[in-house]
Structure formats: C-alpha cells, structure tokens
Amino acid sequence: MANDELKQAWKIPEPTLRRLPWYLAFLKLMKGKGETFVSSTQIAKEINVDPSQVAKDLSFVNISGKTRVGYDICALVDVLEDFLGFTAQHKAFLFGVGSLGAALLQDTGLNQYGLEIVAGFDVRKELAGTVVNGIPVFHLDDFPAKQKEFGATIGVITVPVDKAQEVTEQIIAGGIKALWNFTPFRIRVPEHIVVQNTSMYAHLAVMFNRLNSINH
Amino acid sequence: MANDELKQAWKIPEPTLRRLPWYLAFLKLMKGKGETFVSSTQIAKEINVDPSQVAKDLSFVNISGKTRVGYDICALVDVLEDFLGFTAQHKAFLFGVGSLGAALLQDTGLNQYGLEIVAGFDVRKELAGTVVNGIPVFHLDDFPAKQKEFGATIGVITVPVDKAQEVTEQIIAGGIKALWNFTPFRIRVPEHIVVQNTSMYAHLAVMFNRLNSINH
Numbered sequence: 001m002a003n004d005e006l007k008q009a010w011k012i013p014e015p016t017l018r019r020l021p022w023y024l025a026f027l028k029l030m031k032g033k034g035e036t037f038v039s040s041t042q043i044a045k046e047i048n049v050d051p052s053q054v055a056k057d058l059s060f061v062n063i064s065g066k067t068r069v070g071y072d073i074c075a076l077v078d079v080l081e082d083f084l085g086f087t088a089q090h091k092a093f094l095f096g097v098g099s100l101g102a103a104l105l106q107d108t109g110l111n112q113y114g115l116e117i118v119a120g121f122d123v124r125k126e127l128a129g130t131v132v133n134g135i136p137v138f139h140l141d142d143f144p145a146k147q148k149e150f151g152a153t154i155g156v157i158t159v160p161v162d163k164a165q166e167v168t169e170q171i172i173a174g175g176i177k178a179l180w181n182f183t184p185f186r187i188r189v190p191e192h193i194v195v196q197n198t199s200m201y202a203h204l205a206v207m208f209n210r211l212n213s214i215n216h
Numbered sequence: 217m218a219n220d221e222l223k224q225a226w227k228i229p230e231p232t233l234r235r236l237p238w239y240l241a242f243l244k245l246m247k248g249k250g251e252t253f254v255s256s257t258q259i260a261k262e263i264n265v266d267p268s269q270v271a272k273d274l275s276f277v278n279i280s281g282k283t284r285v286g287y288d289i290c291a292l293v294d295v296l297e298d299f300l301g302f303t304a305q306h307k308a309f310l311f312g313v314g315s316l317g318a319a320l321l322q323d324t325g326l327n328q329y330g331l332e333i334v335a336g337f338d339v340r341k342e343l344a345g346t347v348v349n350g351i352p353v354f355h356l357d358d359f360p361a362k363q364k365e366f367g368a369t370i371g372v373i374t375v376p377v378d379k380a381q382e383v384t385e386q387i388i389a390g391g392i393k394a395l396w397n398f399t400p401f402r403i404r405v406p407e408h409i410v411v412q413n414t415s416m417y418a419h420l421a422v423m424f425n426r427l428n429s430i431n432h
Contacts, residue, residue, distance in 0.1 A: 017425055021418040025377045025400040032378060047402045085424025086417070103319035113417045114424060153427065161241045162248060178427045180419070184241040186263045192430055196423040200414060201302075201329045202237040203396070207412040208301025208330060209233055211369065211394045214408055 016057045017084075022047050023054070024080045031073050039070035086114045091152040093176070095167050096159030097122040097137050100182055100200075104156060105132040118150050123163075140170075147174045154178045161185045232273045233300075238263050239270070240296045247289050255286035302330045307368040309392070311383050312375030313338040313353050316398055316416075320372060321348040334366050339379075356386070363390045370394045377401045 026046050030038055040058065044051035058071070063079045065071040081087050094101055097120040104110070105120055120137040122128070128139040138146055155176040159167045164185035171179065178194035181187055184201050242262050246254055256274065260267035274287070279295045281287040297303050310317055313336045320326070321336055336353040338344070344355040354362055371392040375383045380401035387395065394410035397403055400417050 011429060012425060014422055017422045018415070018418045021400045021415060021421055022402045026402070029378055029401075048404065084421040085428070086421070088424075090424060090427070099322065099324045103322040106315065106319040106322065108315045110416070110420070113420050115420055154423070162245055177430065178423050180423060184237045185245075186238045186242070188264065194423060194426040194430060196419050196426075198414070198416060198419050199234070199237060200326070202234045203412050203414050204326070204329050204331055205237055205300040205302070206230055206233045207370070207394050207396060207410060208304070208306060209228060210410040210412075211306070212301065213227060214393065214410065 012060050016060060019047070019049060019053075019057055020061070020080060020084055023057070024077065024084065027073055027077050027080070031077055035073055037066075037069045037071065038073050038076070040065065042070070084114075086112075088114055089116045090114055090154050091150055092117045092154035092156055092180075093143070093146070093150070093152045093171075094120045094135075094156040094158060095122075095140070095171065096157065096163070097124075097127055097132065098158060098160070101156075101158035102132055104158060104182075105135050108133070115154065117156065118152060119146055121146075140167075143170065144174055147176075152176060154180060156180045156182065157187070158182045228276050232276060235263070235265065235269075235273055236277070236296060236300055239273070240293065240300065243289055243293050243296070247293055251289055253282075253285045253287065254289050254292070256281065258286070300330075302328075304330050305332045306330055306370050307366055308333045308370035308372055308396075309359070309362070309366070309368045309387075310336045310351075310372040310374060311338075311356070311387065312373065312379070313340075313343055313348065314374060314376070317372075317374035318348055320374060320398075321351050324349070331370065333372065334368060335362055337362075356383075359386065360390055363392070368392060370396060372396045372398065373403070374398045 023043055026043060040054040041051045044054045061079055061083050063076055092115055094105060094117050101120065105117060117135055120132060120135055121140045121143050122137060123140045125139060127137050130137045155171040157164060157167060157179055161183050164183045164187055168179060168187045168189060172189060172193055181195055181197045184199050189195055239259055242259060256270040257267045260270045277295055277299050279292055308331055310321060310333050321333060333351055336348060336351055337356045337359050338353060339356045341355060343353050346353045371387040373380060373383060373395055377399050380399045380403055384395060384403040384405060388405060388409055397411055397413045400415050405411055
C-alpha cells in the first residue's frame with residue numbers, strides 16, 4: 001500500500017495523460033490559425049473540461065502561463081509534444097499480421113506520434129518475407145534474432161485471443177518493456193512491464209449499449 | 217443532478233461494459249478448450265479482477281450461475297455476445313479515408329463484432345469511386361444521398377483534426393446517432409448523440425510515459 005502511494009506520487013495520473021493530447025490537438029489547430037496566446041479558460045471551454053482541471057493538468061508540464069495573456073501557444077505545443085513522447089522515436093515490433101495488425105502497419109499516423117514499427121511477426125510461413133507499407137514481416141521464430149538487431153522496446157499485440165498470453169510471454173522474454181495490447185484478452189505480465197490495453201471491441205460494446213439506450 | 221442520477225440508474229456503468237468483453241474473450245477460450253462450466257472466482261482470477269466485481273458485472277446480464285458449478289459457458293458466451301451488441305449488425309459510415317481510415321476499412325474484425333462499415337467518405341476527388349476491402353468510397357458531398365440509401369446509425373471519424381468538428385456537424389445533420397471518434401480532437405455534440413472516443417495517440421502517450429518512468 002505504502003509502495004503504491006509512493007508510486008502514485010511521482011506518476012502523472014492517467015486521466016491527465018489522456019487529456020493532454022486533446023489540449024495538444026486544439027493548440028495545434030489554434031497555432032494553424034495564427035493565434036499566439038491561449039488561456040486555460042479558453043482550452044477548458046473548447047475541450048469541455050473544468051478550467052481548474054486544465055491548469056492542474058498543465059502544471060505537470062514544465063511551462064507557466066503569463067497573467068492575463070496566458071500560455072504561448074508555440075511553446076506549449078513544443079513542450080507538450082515532447083512531454084507526451086511524440087517527438088522521440090520508440091522502436092516497436094508488431095505481433096500478429098492479421099486483419100488488424102496489417103491495418104496498423106498501414107497507419108503512418110502512429111509514426112508521427114512517436115511509434116516506429118520496424119517489423120511485423122507472424123506464425124504463418126507465407127507471410128514471412130513480405131513487406132507491408134515498407135515494414136518487413138518475419139516469422140515469429142526470428143523474433144529473438146531480430147530483437148538483437150533492432151532493439152525494440154515496445155510490442156504491439158494483434159494476435160488471436162488464444163495466442164495472446166503465449167506471445168506476451170515470448171515478447172517479454174525477448175526483452176520488450178512495454179506492450180500495446182489490442183486483443184480483447186487481459187494479458188498477465190510481471191510488475192515491471194508496461195501494458196496499455198486498447199480494446200476497440202470494448203469501445204464498440206460501450207457505443208452499441210449507449211445507442212440502444214437512446215433508442216428505447 | 218436528479219436527472220443525471222436517474223440516467224445512471226438504468227445505464228450500465230462504462231467500466232462494466234469495458235470488462236464484459238474481457239470475460240467474453242476468456243469464456244470463448246474456455247469454450248474452445250471444451251470446458252462447460254465456470255465460476256466467477258475462476259473468471260476473476262484469470263482477468264485479475266475482484267470476484268465480487270465479476271459477479272456484480274454479470275448481474276447486469278440476464279443469466280444466473282448455479283451454486284457450486286457456476287455459469288454454463290456456452291450460454292454465457294451467447295448471452296454476453298448478444299448483450300454487448302456483437303451479434304447484431306450496426307451499419308456505419310467511415311469519414312476520412314486517410315491512413316487510419318483506410319486501415320480501419322481493412323480490419324474485418326470489426327465486422328465480426330457487429331460493426332458493418334458500408335461506405336467510406338472523403339473530400340479528395342481522386343478517392344471517390346475507389347473500393348477498399350470491398351467497401352465503396354464516395355465523395356463527402358454524396359453523404360446525404362447515400363445516407364438515404366443505407367440508413368447508417370454510426371459514423372466512424374478518421375478525418376484530420378482541423379476538420380473533426382465540421383464533419384461531426386455534417387454527420388449529425390445527416391441523421392447519424394452515434395460517433396466513433398478516432399481523432400485526438402474533442403468533438404462537441406448535442407446531448408442525444410452518443411460519442412465514443414478512441415484516441416490511439418492518447419494511449420501511446422500513456423504508454424510512453426509509463427515506459428520512461430520504469431527506465432528512470
């Protein structure tokens with residue numbers, strides 16, 4: 001418990017980390033329109049968040065606004081992009097070049113946000129040696145060798161549900177530190193491994209349910 | 217306030233809706249292995265959630281377990297798939313056939329989870345008339361006419377950030393009831409419209425931050 005609290009103290013809250021990219025998207029829009037300064041009240045109004053929340057969220061970032069004029073937009077965009085890790089390149093491997101996996105290899109947007117997928121892996125022999133959107137696909141057996149070559153820190157998991165845990169363990173054994181799990185399976189990992197779940201199907205379920213609620 | 221509370225009473229909590237697909241994925245695995253019954257304790261252990269939470273979550277679904285033997289897996293899988301909306305087909309239009317948009321059109325997995333994307337729209341004239349993964353792409357100007365033809369209820373938004381709000385308003389004016397927003401922009405909608413935000417870049421930010429934390 002005490003250990004958990006200690007952790008929380010230096011950790012930026014996840015809701016803050018999830019809101020900061022919203023602020024960033026809005027700030028980039030304003031920058032594009034030639035605006036130079038923005039107040040936390042303006043951001044709050046646009047994003048539909050409490051102004052005190054915006055100020056609190058931005059207090060985690062190393063920038064301060066000026067009384068009356070607010071934040072320098074250009075500086076805030078730079079600081080936020082850097083803070084959120086979007087300016088660094090994080091090397092990643094993608095596991096499972098199926099429908100969703102291949103789709104993610106196609107998405108060049110991830111690259112602009114700091115995720116550089118350098119290779120894909122699959123157990124299907126016919127996929128080994130193919131290239132998707134310039135990214136080479138290898139057989140899963142080649143992962144340890146390729147990891148020595150590339151030194152990826154992130155693993156994107158898009159394998160079938162029944163392989164999720166097995167592949168997770170292989171990935172971690174290979175030295176990958178963070179897992180971006182797109183499967184609806186709740187993977188189990190040692191404490192020092194970072195897991196980010198993005199279950200698109202869970203989001204679909206929430207949307208369907210809300211949609212049915214308004215129709216009844 | 218009273219109105220909000222009233223709403224909450226018949227609304228299934230979002231965390232529950234997000235956990236149910238995890239249970240479903242695990243149950244399908246067990247079913248595949250030939251298992252017939254499962255207890256909430258087993259599910260809880262596997263998913264790493266409190267057993268009382270599992271029982272509470274499943275109480276929203278119309279099924280009851282038997283003392284000692286637990287839940288009938290086949291029945292629970294069917295009920296959950298139905299409850300989550302994965303067995304119905306929800307017609308959707310996708311707006312913005314860029315990198316991410318085209319990638320989502322490629323993902324046939326969405327179809328298996330009840331989302332049937334029947335058409336894509338884009339403002340780029342050269343994309344009109346093309347077909348991605350069997351799905352036709354039209355010019356955005358054709359949306360009202362195509363909406364009369366297809367009657368989609370869901371709009372998937374993958375347009376650039378600076379077009380997100382404008383396109384949102386067009387989509388709603390065209391009669392779409394729920395928006396799946398993949399842009400990092402916080403779109404504003406009338407109260408009766410359902411919005412589900414899936415900001416992959418926000419998830420990336422959380423992952424990068426946690427990754428940096430363990431390295432320091």
